[in-house]
Amino acid sequence: MTDIPALEVIELKKTYASGVEALKGVSLTVQQGDFFALLGPNGAGKSTLIGILSSLVNATAGDARIFGVSIRNERSAAMRLIGLVPQEINFNMFEKPFDICVNQAGFYGIPRAEACRRAEKYLKQLALWDKAHHTARALSGGMKRRLMIARAMMSEPRLLILDEPTAGVDIEIRRSMWRFISAINAEGTTVILTTHYLEEAEQLCRNIAIIDHGRIIENTSMRRLLGKLDVETFVLDLAEPLDELPEIANVHLRRVDELTLEAEMARQHDLNSLFAALSAAGVAVRSMRNKSNRLEELFVRLVDRGKVAA
Amino acid sequence: MSGENLVALGTVTRREVMRILRIWTQTLLPSAITMTLYFVIFGTMIGRRIGEMAPGIGYIDYIVPGLIMMAVITNCYGNISSSFFGSKFGRYVEEMLASPMPGWVILSGYVAGAVLRGVMVAIIVLAISLAFTDIHLHHPLATLATVLLTAIVFSLAGFVNAVFAQKFDDIALVPTFVLAPLTYLGGVFYSVNALGSPWREISYANPVLYMVNAFRHGLLGISDVPLGVAFAVMVGLAVVLGALSLYLLKRGVGLRS
Known part of the structure; x- marks a missing residue:
């Protein structure tokens, strides 16, 4: 070759x-x-x-x-x-x-x-x-x-x-x-x-x-x-309805509905700290998944940046 | 020609012939039926009253060459225009455009398919005519050359039509509004010498007149036009239309955006 x-x-x-x-x-x-x-x-x-x-x-x-x-x-x-x-x-x-x-x-x-x-x-x-x-x-x-x-x-x-x-x-x-x-x-x-x-x-x-x-x-x-992906978003399915959104350092939480949360966090922070903080706030998580796959997230950001530039 | 181009040419031609045979009720049968009706109505019923068109040549014998030419013209034109436009419409022309085949191989394959249909139809109509007449070939070489040249000219014309066509209506318009008048006024059923001025002179501008008369010369030994002029017209048209087709393919007109 x-x-x-x-x-x-x-x-x-x-x-x-x-x-x-x-x-x-x-x-x-x-x-x-x-x-x-x-x-x-x-x-x-x-x-x-x-x-x-x-x-x-x-x-x-x-x-x-x-x-x-x-x-x-x-x-x-x-x-x-x-x-x-x-x-x-x-x-x-x-x-x-x-x-x-x-x-x-x-x-x-x-x-x-x-x-x-x-x-x-x-x-x-x-x-x-x-x-x-x-x-x-x-x-x-x-x-x-x-x-x-x-x-x-x-x-x-x-x-x-x-x-x-x-x-x-x-x-x-x-x-x-x-x-x-x-x-x-x-x-x-x-x-x-x-x-x-x-x-x-x-x-x-x-x-x-x-x-x-x-x-x-x-x-x-x-x-x-x-490797350029610096922020990831996770979707958390909760065991019980959430009354109040907890404050967690370095994590941006958003309520989707009363049993679903979205957590956006920088890649350098580990998930253990997120779960520890949620447990301390009395929030029980039943399951978790990525909101979108990593490439999809990057793709959307790059294309959005292109739209702004245009 | 390289071996690869030869294989490619054989493939395009074979695909065209298989298509013709697969839908033979649409490609071969209609001409047989139409021409039989022409022979029965114009030949035996009306022809008897008309009498001889030339010494020893009855009306039914006189119209045989024109009817064969008419079948060749409409079948060659219709074959290539519908087949090539169909490949554009169904987008499978892309199979060929994205292949290494040069444009002249694509064109030659389609023309060869259409010419073969023209020849098949000519043989069918000639065979039917033998049931009504007892014509004999006067000049076999001129007959064969005329059939082939006419078939090539109208195959190329059909190809040009298909290249520019954007919808099925576009390939139906020319046969109805151009080909039919040209063939009917091209001396299929009459001699142009029977026309008065200026209709006789106007008829000489019709290329079909030369094809019909060259073929009549081959089959019956009579013609309204000099054979050399007839062949010059056919060869000239083939060269011009061939060059135009190759140019359109090279530029990708109607095919590549």
């Missing part, structure tokens, strides 16, 4: 005909073998960026290199290295999953015999083999999402881009999809993921970029980003 990045985005800009500036000079590097999260609120520019990388959107300026191959100057060669799982279902509903996969391989110049072998392999791995010869419109929502992953794998890409692949998929199927993608990543495929399920990104991804209003506002490792 060489030091060439899997993806290098260089000052990429996109202004649509309507005048909307979707990307305002995005630069980004994803190393080979990474599992990379590209996050951002709706309309931030994620899908435009992915569209440009997969040659579905024309860039206004800038370039991107896939394993050193320019999408602007060597489009065909660059596209051979990418597999795309788009956000919207985009296969022919009247075709059969097996044909959809075999045709996809054909578009990449893979001979039919090899294409058939790969179609069987990936449809089996994604638990779709028993539906391989039914029309695609008969598949459930989760199956359609898995079919798009199988289709993207037909060219065995070195860089797999997943644009919200688990949207609307139940938890069991979502987990099975992530097991598959994690295995692919472990075998050496670089994965770029966009998702609105931030706990997914936190668990799976090693590096992260957050895009907002067409600009990268954060680009670092997941560990370093989570």
Whole structure:
């Protein structure tokens, strides 16, 4: 494996005909073998960026290199290295999953015999083999999402881009999809993921970029980003109704209802002191949970900061 | 052509042919029924009263080339415009746009599919015509070349239409308001020599006239236009429409935002 990045985005800009500036000079590097999260609120520019990388959107300026191959100057060669799982279902509903996969391989110049072998392999791995010869419109929502992953794998890409692949998929199927993608990543495929399920990104991804209003506002490792979280909020379910809100040093308490409290505290303070203070005030806690996951909390703060700056 | 592009071209063509065969009641059967009706009504019923159009050529024989051309034109145009627009509408055109396939491979695959449908329909209509007439091929090479060139021209025209179309109405308008008048006024049912001035001169601006007459020359050995001019018109249109299609694909007009 060489030091060439899997993806290098260089000052990429996109202004649509309507005048909307979707990307305002995005630069980004994803190393080979990474599992990379590209996050951002709706309309931030994620899908435009992915569209440009997969040659579905024309860039206004800038370039991107896939394993050193320019999408602007060597489009065909660059596209051979990418597999795309788009956000919207985009296969022919009247075709059969097996044909959809075999045709996809054909578009990449893979001979039919090899294409058939790969179609069987990936449809089996994604638990779709028993539906391989039914029309695609008969598949459930989760199956359609898995079919798009199988289709993207037909060219065995070195860089797999997943644009919200688990949207609307139940938890069991979502987990099975992530097991598959994690295995692919472990075998050496670089994965770029966009998702609105931030706990997914936190668990799976090693590096992260957050895009907002067409600009990268954060680009670092997941560990370093989570280390920036200085305040956490916990939700406490109480055993008995609370008459009066106790005063506890270094903790901001807020009553949600008579049996629920929210406690916001700096990360350097330990939870033992909170529980000791609550016990001393006669407050019995039945259970506790994080209000939101850590990445979600950071994400909201970063994006809110961007709104204020804008 | 690289081996990979050859495989890709074969894949697009195969997918198109499979589509044509899968929905054969919509792609192959209608022309068979319509043309049978034309032969029965215009050929046997009305044709008998009209008599010979040229020495030894009855009216039913005279309209066979035009009817075959009419079927080729409408089927090639309709095939590519509905198939390619369908792929845009269903967004599965993205499968091809995001692949390494160059634009000319995508275009060639779609055109090959549409031309094959045109040829299949031409064979079906020709076979039906043999039940009503006893025509013999005069110039097989000119006949084949005319079918292929006409099929290519109208496949490319259908492709351009599909690229610009934004809704299904947009691909239905051209066949109704452009193709139908062009074919009916293109000498399918009559000789332009029977028209007075200025209608005869105006008819020479209609490209379908050259296609119908080149094909009539191939099948019956008679034509209202010089064969060289007819082929020049067909080749010229194919080159212009081919270049336009490739330009649109390269720029991503109607396909890439």
